[in-house]
Amino acid sequence: MIARGHVTAADTLDELASSTGMDPSKLKASIDTYNAVVSGAQTDPLGFTANNTADAQMTEGPWYACKKVPTVHHTMGGLEINVNSEVLNTNDQPIKGLYACGEVTGGIHGSNRLGGNAICDCMTFGRNAGTHAAQNAGVSVS
Ligand SMILES: Cc1cc2nc3c(=O)[nH]c(=O)nc-3n(C[C@H](O)[C@H](O)[C@H](O)COP(=O)(O)OP(=O)(O)OC[C@H]3O[C@@H](n4cnc5c(N)ncnc54)[C@H](O)[C@@H]3O)c2cc1C
Structure with missing residues (x-):
């Protein structure tokens, strides 16, 4: 540094x-x-x-x-998803073909995020979203 x-x-x-x-x-x-x-x-x-x-x-x-500046560390709100990482509409129904994960989603961590868990969230739901998006497109994923 x-x-x-x-x-x-x-x-x-x-x-x-x-x-x-x-x-x-x-x-x-x-x-x-x-x-x-x-x-x-x-x-x-x-x-x-x-x-x-x-x-x-x-x-x-x-x-x-060193200089310190305020910055956004993590956002708690965002798109609601189900266990297949499908984005839900306002009636809690999946929007066909729309998947999300990571920072753009909300609710995964409840009302407070434990430090360090955002990357786990991104990796877990990133893979989950990719897997289900591929399956939805007829691509087999191992
Ligand atoms: C200072 C800091 C420290 C952190 N430390 C930790 C930590 O120690 N442990 C931990 O678990 N988490 C930590 N986090 C949180 C973690 O880094 C984030 O939650 C995570 O990186 C979010 O990843 P993401 O891919 O969901 O979103 P992002 O990393 O925000 O990626 C979104 C990407 O989309 C791109 N994009 C935006 N709009 C468009 C568009 N219209 N078209 C195309 N691309 C677009 C952006 O350029 C960006 O590359 C930290 C965050 C910060 C800011």
Whole structure:
């Protein structure tokens, strides 16, 4: 990630601020606040609570920085399918010849998806959809 330029590494906070364009005083204040919160000396103004062993004070370099942006991780809604991966209409009847799987479908994971299960969903129902689409077209699938 460093070689690709996604992560910046520096020995000191001043160097890190310089190479990322951050205000060094704000960066240091942020680290100071974090250290005070995890040591129990201060309540976090944003509500963070130190709750595991990784929440330890950061006092020595090297320091690392990377940009973080919000992104869609997984969509829970989508087309409803049956066990043959056929898309259902609003009367819960299969739409002939229309199959779906993966991110475009909804309901597979109930009301919450366990982390890591989306790829299982894609592979399982992808194969299932392909198998039934082929069979529907008269192609034998082993
Ligand atoms: C940051 C991130 C981390 C994730 N981590 C995990 C993880 O650790 N474990 C896990 O299980 N899941 C994870 N997921 C979720 C998982 O990656 C997705 O659920 C999965 O990749 C969805 O696959 P898909 O093929 O259904 O949809 P997509 O990957 O969205 O594929 C849809 C494809 O259709 C194409 N397309 C769209 N419109 C058209 C069109 N009109 N014509 C032709 N092509 C079109 C798109 O370009 C795209 O290539 C993560 C997702 C994100 C964003």
